[in-house]
Amino acid sequence: MTFFKVTAPFIALGLLVSPSGALESPVFMPHRAIYDLSLLKSSGTSSPSSARGRIAFDFSGSACEGYVTTFRQVTELQPSEGETRTSDMRSTSFEDGAGKVLRFKIETLLNGRLAETIDGTAQKADDGEAISIDLRAPKPSKHDFGVAPLFPAEQVRHLLAAAKSGKRTFEAKVFDGSDTGAKIFDTLTVIGSQATNPPDDSALHESLKGVPRWPVVVSYFDPGKPDSAPSYILGFDLYENGVSGSLRLDYCDFVLAGTMSKYEPLPVKECK
Numbered sequence: 001m002t003f004f005k006v007t008a009p010f011i012a013l014g015l016l017v018s019p020s021g022a023l024e025s026p027v028f029m030p031h032r033a034i035y036d037l038s039l040l041k042s043s044g045t046s047s048p049s050s051a052r053g054r055i056a057f058d059f060s061g062s063a064c065e066g067y068v069t070t071f072r073q074v075t076e077l078q079p080s081e082g083e084t085r086t087s088d089m090r091s092t093s094f095e096d097g098a099g100k101v102l103r104f105k106i107e108t109l110l111n112g113r114l115a116e117t118i119d120g121t122a123q124k125a126d127d128g129e130a131i132s133i134d135l136r137a138p139k140p141s142k143h144d145f146g147v148a149p150l151f152p153a154e155q156v157r158h159l160l161a162a163a164k165s166g167k168r169t170f171e172a173k174v175f176d177g178s179d180t181g182a183k184i185f186d187t188l189t190v191i192g193s194q195a196t197n198p199p200d201d202s203a204l205h206e207s208l209k210g211v212p213r214w215p216v217v218v219s220y221f222d223p224g225k226p227d228s229a230p231s232y233i234l235g236f237d238l239y240e241n242g243v244s245g246s247l248r249l250d251y252c253d254f255v256l257a258g259t260m261s262k263y264e265p266l267p268v269k270e271c272k
Contacts, residue, residue, distance in 0.1 A: 009204040028067060028153065029241045030060040030266035037075060037247075048077040055247075055258060063097035064271040067153050075256070086111050093177065099154040100124045104177030118181040124148050131175070133182050139187035143182040149173035155187075156242060163191050163238065164216040174220070184220040185231075199237060201245045201260035208263065212240040217248075 037053035053075035061067035070092040078084045088109040095102050106118040120135040125148070133143040148170050150158060162170040170189040192215035199213070218237050219230035235248035236258075247258025 028059070028062070029243065030061075030268060031243060032262075032264040032266065033057045033243065033260055034262035035120060035247055036261045037073075037249075037256045037258050039259040040248065040255045044253045045080070047080075047254045049080045050078040051254065052076050060266060062269040062271055065269065066094055066096040068099075069093050069095075069152070085268070088112075091177075093152070095151050095153050096107065099151050100128075102151045102175070104181075106177060106181075118177060120177060120181050122151070122175060122177070123173075133175075135181050138181070141182070145184060147173055147184065149175040149184045152176050156238075159189060159191070159216060159238060160240065160242070162189075163194075163216070164240075167191060173223075180269075184223050186223055186225075187218055188221070188230075189216055189218045191216050195237065199245055205263040205265060207265055208239060208241070208243060208245075211243075213237045213245070 001023045004152045033056075033266075035055040035057070037049035037051070038057065039048065042048055042051075042247065053073065053223075056070075056072045058070045069092070071089075073089045074086065076084055076086050089106065089260065090109075091104070091106045093104040095101060102122040104118070104120060104122075107114065108116040118135070119137040120133055122133045124131050124132055128148050129146070131145050131148050133145075135143070152174075155172065155174050156244065158172060159170060168191050170191065172187055172189075174185050174187045175183075195213050195215060199208075214237070215235070217233060217235040220232045220234075221228065221230050229252070233248075233250035233252075235246075235250070237245040243263065245260050247256075249256040249258060
């Protein structure tokens with residue numbers, strides 16, 4: 001998932017494009033948010049007959065200190081036959097303000113038992129044209145790629161810049177540490193017009209009222225397979241302050257809806 005690919009796009013505030021056309025570093029909005037999950041759609045014999053869950057998201061930091069994100073998604077799936085299956089995914093990441101370093105750790109538990117751990121560091125080359133990924137788990141290994149994908153905060157920054165400039169699509173290679181811990185996804189984002197209708201989220205904080213937002217749909221593809229079906233699709237409302245609302249997590253054979261039930265802004269640390 002993962003953004004919600006494990007880490008997810010949920011951050012940013014301020015002017016994103018300078019007069020020269022270069023992306024500026026926005027002041028990201030630290031916050032905590034809770035999303036309640038429910039089954040929106042299910043198809044196929046292997047799809048669940050019911051589902052429920054919750055996502056807890058916590059973001060803090062600044063462009064000077066870097067950004068720390070913690071993410072947890074607990075989902076209960078009831079198949080048409082058999083016992084309920086519970087998955088519990090926990091992720092912690094640090095991304096430096098320049099978007100050159102990403103440290104990540106992802107743990108997945110199935111029915112209360114640890115099923116997988118991914119732990120590593122991704123470092124971009126000084127010229128920004130390559131990336132090296134050092135994994136500590138599931139087993140020590142090193143992976144070098146001659147491309148420089150966007151990290152999660154970078155991805156959000158580019159999406160907001162594209163939305164505010166009126167673009168309707170955005171393509172990029174993205175890395176967040178999910179899947180094998182060394183997979184770079186191809187992504188295609190479709191951006192809707194700025195929303196004018198009231199948001200669906202049930203517990204919006206006063207500070208979110210009146211904040212511009214855009215509906216976006218991000219499709220994640222396995223690398224080198226742009227013509228194949230996406231492996232994961234994430235839809236959400238992207239607020240100008242970086243908060244995400246009205247989630248739609250599409251796992252191909254079933255879709256979960258995520259409604260924000262709690263939002264807490266945290267103090268903003270400005271760079272000196």
